[in-house]
Amino acid sequence: MGTICSETETSPLTRNTTPRHFSQRCVSTMEPAGIYRKHATGVRQCARKIPNSADLPSLGASLSWVVETAYKFRRKSGAISDQPERKSVSTLIDITPTKQISNSTRPGKQPFEKMVWIPGGTSLMGSDNHYPEEAPAHSVTVDGFWMDQYTVTNAQFSHFVEKTGYITLAERAPNAEDYPGAKPELLLPASIVFRKPRFPVDLNNHYNWWTYVPGASWRRPRGPGSSLKGLAKHPVVHVAFEDVEAYAKWIGKELPTEAEWEFAARGGLEGAEFVWGDEFEPDGEVMANTWQGDFPHENLLTDGFEWTAPVGSFPVNGYGLYEMAGNVWEWTTDWYQEHSQTPHSCCASFNPRGGELEKSYDPCTPHIPIPRKVMKGGSYLCAPNYCRRYRPAARMAQPIDTATCHLGFRCIVRVISEEVRR
Ligand SMILES: [Ca+2]
Ligand SMILES: [Ca+2]
Numbered sequence: 001m002g003t004i005c006s007e008t009e010t011s012p013l014t015r016n017t018t019p020r021h022f023s024q025r026c027v028s029t030m031e032p033a034g035i036y037r038k039h040a041t042g043v044r045q046c047a048r049k050i051p052n053s054a055d056l057p058s059l060g061a062s063l064s065w066v067v068e069t070a071y072k073f074r075r076k077s078g079a080i081s082d083q084p085e086r087k088s089v090s091t092l093i094d095i096t097p098t099k100q101i102s103n104s105t106r107p108g109k110q111p112f113e114k115m116v117w118i119p120g121g122t123s124l125m126g127s128d129n130h131y132p133e134e135a136p137a138h139s140v141t142v143d144g145f146w147m148d149q150y151t152v153t154n155a156q157f158s159h160f161v162e163k164t165g166y167i168t169l170a171e172r173a174p175n176a177e178d179y180p181g182a183k184p185e186l187l188l189p190a191s192i193v194f195r196k197p198r199f200p201v202d203l204n205n206h207y208n209w210w211t212y213v214p215g216a217s218w219r220r221p222r223g224p225g226s227s228l229k230g231l232a233k234h235p236v237v238h239v240a241f242e243d244v245e246a247y248a249k250w251i252g253k254e255l256p257t258e259a260e261w262e263f264a265a266r267g268g269l270e271g272a273e274f275v276w277g278d279e280f281e282p283d284g285e286v287m288a289n290t291w292q293g294d295f296p297h298e299n300l301l302t303d304g305f306e307w308t309a310p311v312g313s314f315p316v317n318g319y320g321l322y323e324m325a326g327n328v329w330e331w332t333t334d335w336y337q338e339h340s341q342t343p344h345s346c347c348a349s350f351n352p353r354g355g356e357l358e359k360s361y362d363p364c365t366p367h368i369p370i371p372r373k374v375m376k377g378g379s380y381l382c383a384p385n386y387c388r389r390y391r392p393a394a395r396m397a398q399p400i401d402t403a404t405c406h407l408g409f410r411c412i413v414r415v416i417s418e419e420v421r422r
Pocket of ligand 1: 290291292301303304305306380
């Protein structure tokens with residue numbers, strides 16, 4: 001994570017053979033081991049290291065473990081057409097309802113199917129009780145908007161690609177000019193795939209489970225040899241920011257800001273730990289697709305899913321949104337900046353739009369100017385022993401050119417206030 005820099009690690013920029021930007025494209029996003037370690041021990045160290053060819057494992061046999069485990073589904077899948085019964089969060093915890101503002105009234109016309117109205121309001125954003133980048137908790141006010149109930153699926157993204165011929169960033173070879181010094185063999189269309197090690201590994205080196213895999217893309221989410229078979233209703237993954245922007249523009253929607261996303265995720269529960277309340281598993285019920293067991297080598301699959309789950313597999317939150325926690329991380333439009341560095345007034349900030357582009361660069365690699373957006377919600381790779389980010393306050397910085405196997409998105413539709421007030 002950006003602000004957790006090594007005080008001892010050799011600067012990657014001193015290594016002439018290293019592609020200038022490649023480190024970002026290759027390894028960003030990955031759970032910052034440094035964050036966890038800092039949290040646990042107070043040690044400051046950067047999670048990132050620069051890859052060279054030796055860091056990039058060969059393909060082929062090494063992918064053999066990426067064979068889908070035969071799951072014992074606890075839950076019915078494919079819930080887009082067969083949605084689980086809506087569960088009232090009010091049965092789970094005491095609710096302090098979010099204050100609603102004047103435009104909280106739902107406008108009459110639903111702009112697209114499978115969208116729900118998120119009433120505007122004022123709510124606490126961030127948290128003082130978890131990872132440092134979430135603090136300080138502060139009050140924000142957002143206007144009401146429509147939001148996709150589900151993250152965009154492979155079926156939906158396929159439709160977009162069929163209609164437009166769009167080619168995602170991970171399917172294009174990196175431009176050598178953008179990555180000066182990169183070895184030609186590294187300039188291949190590729191994306192980042194999780195590979196579960198067979199035994200406990202050093203949590204401070206995310207190369208133990210993240211791999212830059214040529215040929216991996218939204219069409220082949222686990223690398224060459226994989227496909228979308230059976231994944232139509234799963235979230236699309238391996239999409240970079242320009243890809244999700246292109247989809248949103250094409251379909252006539254927008255992407256949420258972090259404040260909008262977090263407000264929506266909270267579902268009307270003020271200050272709750274999770275999007276459904278304060279208990280991780282209320283009455284023993286599994287509420288999200290996360291990681292159970294010792295990350296990254298042991299996945300107990302208590303929730304039934306080793307990789308992504310079909311959208312709509314878990315209970316809705318208070319606003320009728322699915323999988324705002326876990327399953328896949330979700331892009332937002334905000335440039336990443338520490339909450340503590342973003343200007344706030346004494347009271348609520350109104351419709352905040354995040355930080356500044358120039359300030360979103362990773363301070364660990366100051367000469368690699370790839371801006372970063374905020375991503376939210378955690379994923380199926382978030383585990384209690386490593387990345388407790390299946391919470392609405394959680395946030396990570398994601399370089400805009402980096403796609404991974406656990407990052408997707410959902411869209412919103414904003415309503416102009418005049419229309420809302422009518
Ligand atoms: Ca899981
Ligand atoms: Ca999610």
